[in-house]
Amino acid sequence: MHIRLYSPADWQRLCEIHDAARMQELQASGLMEAFLSLEQAAEGEGLFEAQILVAEENDQVLGFAAYTEEELTWLYVDPRCHRQGIGRRLVRAVVKASPTPLSLDVLVGNEAALSLYLSEGFRVIKQVSGKLAGNESFPATANVLSYNGAP
Numbered sequence: 001m002h003i004r005l006y007s008p009a010d011w012q013r014l015c016e017i018h019d020a021a022r023m024q025e026l027q028a029s030g031l032m033e034a035f036l037s038l039e040q041a042a043e044g045e046g047l048f049e050a051q052i053l054v055a056e057e058n059d060q061v062l063g064f065a066a067y068t069e070e071e072l073t074w075l076y077v078d079p080r081c082h083r084q085g086i087g088r089r090l091v092r093a094v095v096k097a098s099p100t101p102l103s104l105d106v107l108v109g110n111e112a113a114l115s116l117y118l119s120e121g122f123r124v125i126k127q128v129s130g131k132l133a134g135n136e137s138f139p140a141t142a143n144v145l146s147y148n149g150a151p
Helices: 008-028 086-097 112-117
Strands: 004-006 051-057 059-067 070-078 100-105 124-129 141-148
Touching: 004 086, 008 059, 008 070, 008 100, 008 112, 051 086, 059 086, 070 086, 070 100, 086 112, 100 112, 112 124, 112 141
Parallel strands: none
Antiparallel strands: 004 051, 051 059, 059 070, 100 141, 124 141
């Protein structure tokens, strides 16, 4: 598997990955009715304002991450490939490419994502409640995590 920069040819695959994984994420957080597809959410949530990396193996995109200088904003892996180290490789690539500190938000209830980030040296700094990013008609609570260097 290798990590590379996003190409517009990856768009359809990113949509497939996001939509399947986002449904699982929202289900774990009790927010299934807040689901928006990547086609609906990408622009409003600033996907293309970030640097996008994809994890690819055998010419198949298996996951993606997006980040700015300050925040890991997106990380999704094809649910059929969970627990194979793809998310971990993407997190490490973002950490390597970004200055520290680096922050991110994890919806309360998304224990798999929280566990991954904690194991990679992120620490919970606070919990916030407000409107769900991208679908503000839904209330949500998230853990805010920060990375300040090697675990």
